[in-house]
Amino acid sequence: MIELLILYLLNKYQLTMYAVQKKIADEFSIYTKPGIGTIKPALVRLQEKGFIISRRSISEGGRVSVYYTITPLGIEELKRLIVARTSDNPVKFLNTARIKLICASLLTPQEQVKLLDQLKIKAESIYNKTAVKIETADFYYKMVTDNILQEYKNFISLLEGMRNGCTG
Numbered sequence: 001m002i003e004l005l006i007l008y009l010l011n012k013y014q015l016t017m018y019a020v021q022k023k024i025a026d027e028f029s030i031y032t033k034p035g036i037g038t039i040k041p042a043l044v045r046l047q048e049k050g051f052i053i054s055r056r057s058i059s060e061g062g063r064v065s066v067y068y069t070i071t072p073l074g075i076e077e078l079k080r081l082i083v084a085r086t087s088d089n090p091v092k093f094l095n096t097a098r099i100k101l102i103c104a105s106l107l108t109p110q111e112q113v114k115l116l117d118q119l120k121i122k123a124e125s126i127y128n129k130t131a132v133k134i135e136t137a138d139f140y141y142k143m144v145t146d147n148i149l150q151e152y153k154n155f156i157s158l159l160e161g162m163r164n165g166c167t168g
Contacts, residue, residue, distance in 0.1 A: 001096055002034055002042045003051075007078035008103045010052055010070040017043060017066065028102075031095040043068060051077045079106060083115050090126045090148070094155060097123070101162070113166050120159040127152040 009015060009023045021039050024032070046052045051074035054066050070078070082103045087093050097119045104112050127149060134145050 001032065001099065002038055003046060004078070004081040004099065004103065005032070005034075006039070006042055006046060006068075007051060007070055007074055007081065008106075010068055011075060011078060011106065014067050014069050016068070020068070028099065031099055046074065049077075050074075075106075078103070079111070082107060083111060083118070086119065086122055088122075088126075090130065093122060093126060094151065097155070109166055113163060116159050116163040116166065120156060120163070123152055123156050123159065127156065 005024050005028060006020055009020060009027070013019070013023065015023060017036065017039060020043070021034070021036055024034060024039075043052065043054075047054060047068075050071060052068050052070055054068050057065050057067055059065060082100050086096050086100070100115065100119070104115055107115065130145060130152070131149060134142055134149070137145065
């Protein structure tokens with residue numbers, strides 16, 4: 001997911017590594033908060049694959065800064081990551097899916113509909129598997145799990161509304 005976030009931001013801005021961290025915190029802190037120890041290796045991987053390029057610049061104070069920019073190949077990779085299969089892990093799924101939805105404006109209308117359908121199918125599958133388990137659980141398990149199920153219901157409704165907006 002870190003590569004998706006970095007490419008998304010570099011598609012909008014030219015940033016240093018620390019600016020990438022700050023922008024992720026500003027725009028996505030409700031979903032994730034990666035540190036420099038996660039961001040730096042991701043920038044190296046993205047650059048090695050040709051998805052981003054860097055340039056060095058010297059500030060007025062004489063300090064060297066490295067600025068990162070997305071490449072055309074990186075834009076293709078960004079779109080691929082947005083539509084790529086989402087995690088089966090129920091906890092990771094919701095955050096990753098929400099981030100993908102934020103990035104979906106970069107897709108064509110047809111790709112957006114396909115993404116919404118894909119996410120809805122996965123969300124319904126996770127919801128249905130979890131709903132079956134709740135029947136035989138104790139009180140606290142039911143209460144906590146019911147809360148998670150409600151999140152999934154809301155997310156599915158969101159997807160349906162967004163899909164109606166794409167096709168309506």
